[in-house]
Amino acid sequence: xxxxxxxxxxIILEQSKRASVGHIGSALxxxxxxxxxxxxxLRVERADDHERDRFVLSKGHAALxxxxxxxxxxxxxxxxxxxxxxxxxxLGVHPDTVLPGxxxxxxxxxxxxxxxxxxxxxxxxQSSVRQVFAxxxxxxxxxxxxxxxxxxxxxxxxxxxxxxxxxxxQQALGYTDEILSFSPxxxxxxxxxxxxxxxxxxxxxxxxDAMSRPSVxxxxxxxxxxxxxxxxxxxxxxxxxxxxxxxxxxxYANALGEIGAGR
Amino acid sequence: MRQSFLRQLxxxxxxxxxVMLLTADLGYMAVEVFADRFPDRFLNVGVAxxxxxAVATGLAQDGFIPFVYSIVPFAVLRPYExxxxxxxxxxxxxxxxxxxxxxxxxxxxxxHYGLEDLGVMRVLPGLTIVAPADRExxxxxxxxxxxxxxxxxxxxxxxETRIVPGLEGRFDRNxxxxxxxxxDLLVISIGAISxxxxxxxxxxxxxxxxxxxxxxxxxxxxxxxELGVLLARFPCVVTVEAHYINGGLGSWVAEVIAERKLxxxxxxxxVRQLAIGQTGSERYMNHLHGxxxxxxxxxxxxxxxxxxxxx
Numbered sequence: 001x002x003x004x005x006x007x008x009x010x011i012i013l014e015q016s017k018r019a020s021v022g023h024i025g026s027a028l029x030x031x032x033x034x035x036x037x038x039x040x041x042l043r044v045e046r047a048d049d050h051e052r053d054r055f056v057l058s059k060g061h062a063a064l065x066x067x068x069x070x071x072x073x074x075x076x077x078x079x080x081x082x083x084x085x086x087x088x089x090x091l092g093v094h095p096d097t098v099l100p101g102x103x104x105x106x107x108x109x110x111x112x113x114x115x116x117x118x119x120x121x122x123x124x125x126q127s128s129v130r131q132v133f134a135x136x137x138x139x140x141x142x143x144x145x146x147x148x149x150x151x152x153x154x155x156x157x158x159x160x161x162x163x164x165x166x167x168x169x170q171q172a173l174g175y176t177d178e179i180l181s182f183s184p185x186x187x188x189x190x191x192x193x194x195x196x197x198x199x200x201x202x203x204x205x206x207x208x209d210a211m212s213r214p215s216v217x218x219x220x221x222x223x224x225x226x227x228x229x230x231x232x233x234x235x236x237x238x239x240x241x242x243x244x245x246x247x248x249x250x251x252y253a254n255a256l257g258e259i260g261a262g263r
Numbered sequence: 264m265r266q267s268f269l270r271q272l273x274x275x276x277x278x279x280x281x282v283m284l285l286t287a288d289l290g291y292m293a294v295e296v297f298a299d300r301f302p303d304r305f306l307n308v309g310v311a312x313x314x315x316x317a318v319a320t321g322l323a324q325d326g327f328i329p330f331v332y333s334i335v336p337f338a339v340l341r342p343y344e345x346x347x348x349x350x351x352x353x354x355x356x357x358x359x360x361x362x363x364x365x366x367x368x369x370x371x372x373x374x375h376y377g378l379e380d381l382g383v384m385r386v387l388p389g390l391t392i393v394a395p396a397d398r399e400x401x402x403x404x405x406x407x408x409x410x411x412x413x414x415x416x417x418x419x420x421x422x423e424t425r426i427v428p429g430l431e432g433r434f435d436r437n438x439x440x441x442x443x444x445x446x447d448l449l450v451i452s453i454g455a456i457s458x459x460x461x462x463x464x465x466x467x468x469x470x471x472x473x474x475x476x477x478x479x480x481x482x483x484x485x486x487x488x489e490l491g492v493l494l495a496r497f498p499c500v501v502t503v504e505a506h507y508i509n510g511g512l513g514s515w516v517a518e519v520i521a522e523r524k525l526x527x528x529x530x531x532x533x534v535r536q537l538a539i540g541q542t543g544s545e546r547y548m549n550h551l552h553g554x555x556x557x558x559x560x561x562x563x564x565x566x567x568x569x570x571x572x573x574x
Binding site: 050110125149151 | 316344345348
């Protein structure tokens with residue numbers, strides 16, 4: 001497993017254990033996506049550079065994975081990371097723009113893609129080459145507002161916009177195909193005139209290739225990343241419980257062992 | 264009012280290329296003045312208000328001043344959480360234009376009535392509400408507020424012809440405008456319904472009542488202080504708003520009175536409840552809900568009689 005992704009997973013486990021909070025499975029699900037984004041795709045050398053690429057974590061409940069990626073990028077020091085879910089912190093369960101490196105505060109699903117479309121439109125109007133990335137969950141596509149934004153981005157041919165779907169097939173109370181199926185997801189995006197590509201959401205080469213390839217025919221791009229909820233910790237994988245549940249001491253020790261977390 | 268607003272917005276857009284206008288497919292015979300002159304900065308996003316506010320949020324964060332346009336309930340209630348989480352939380356220069364307060368969309372029925380917007384927008388910290396009373400005040404209010412740092416909500420009437428006599432377009436973000444010098448009764452009004460309140464006040468004056476009219480166009484702490492000073496001079500006050508009775512102007516005035524322990528009797532005119540399936544012209548609906556000039560006159564007269572009757 002890639003070193004950065006492994007470190008993201010380690011931080012997710014450490015911090016969620018220390019803070020005794022859940023959303024662990026959702027965060028582990030996107031560890032590889034964020035490792036590739038921050039390691040190989042996003043051009044974000046400085047958080048205050050207007051010409052940097054933009055990134056919206058629309059599935060805000062995976063913020064811990066984003067904090068981990070920012071920490072490994074050198075944007076967030078150890079002390080700040082250690083305030084995750086402490087009183088008075090800026091590092092809550094959901095991300096806030098007050099933190100350098102976070103472009104948009106999320107937490108309510110269905111908001112991020114439209115804002116990202118606004119960024120993409122602004123970039124075009126300002127003749128900028130900056131790219132805009134938004135990471136959504138598959139269950140987030142239950143929100144009608146997502147489809148408003150999907151239609152908008154396609155109509156306006158926002159070729160500088162890339163949506164990434166963390167398609168782990170799960171949501172808070174169960175499995176997406178049982179609760180509100182959007183299968184086949186890629187076909188639905190294609191029907192809205194997006195350039196959709198499905199990849200293994202834990203394969204870094206596939207992810208990097210899909211996120212970096214140029215737009216074809218003026219369509220905005222979507223990467224449907226097939227992921228495993230709780231990826232890397234066998235007893236969490238595909239288990240609904242780990243959407244909300246925090247870890248016991250034993251579970252924590254076992255989880256760390258499974259991801260082979262050394263520093 | 265909306266046409267005057269959009270003409271002035273077009274003038275501002277000529278000065279500042281950050282100004283954009285987005286509509287969720289509404290504004291026939293209103294948005295054209297802007298769209299024709301600045302087609303690159305006009306965007307009909309389709310019937311999708313949530314996405315409109317989200318896109319405006321992204322545009323504002325990256326340097327634009329987007330105005331988003333729809334009828335009051337569609338501009339405010341449908342995308343409310345997007346307003347809250349976007350421009351309000353991020354303190355962005357998104358401007359929301361809601362057209363048609365109260366019953367202005369008369370025959371269109373309850374779905375088009377703007378009866379909750381002042382209440383739900385007033386609770387959002389950092390959002391400036393601008394609800395002008397007539398077309399002249401609209402132009403000045405826009406000029407005074409379009410560059411404000413945080414988000415702004417403009418509640419605009421549709422009528423371009425009626426004006427509030429004596430208002431003369433005056434707008435001050437930190438105080439209401441007092442018209443007249445009567446001292447027994449103060450009628451306080453907000454938005455386009457102020458033209459009805461003004462007629463009621465004129466009639467009361469003719470009848471010998473010592474009455475003043477105050478036009479409120481915005482709610483904030485500074486204007487609350489100013490209003491408190493004004494209220495302290497009157498024994499009796501009547502509020503008038505084309506809005507549900509709770510949450511808007513009348514509630515705000517009640518807060519000002521209570522927090523400053525003012526010895527003034529308050530009577531609120533507003534909509535209490537809509538009867539299911541009962542609709543009609545704006546004039547009809549206003550009268551039905553106590554908001555015609557005649558009804559306001561009668562309510563104010565009764566309130567004054569009560570206030571001056573020794574207990």
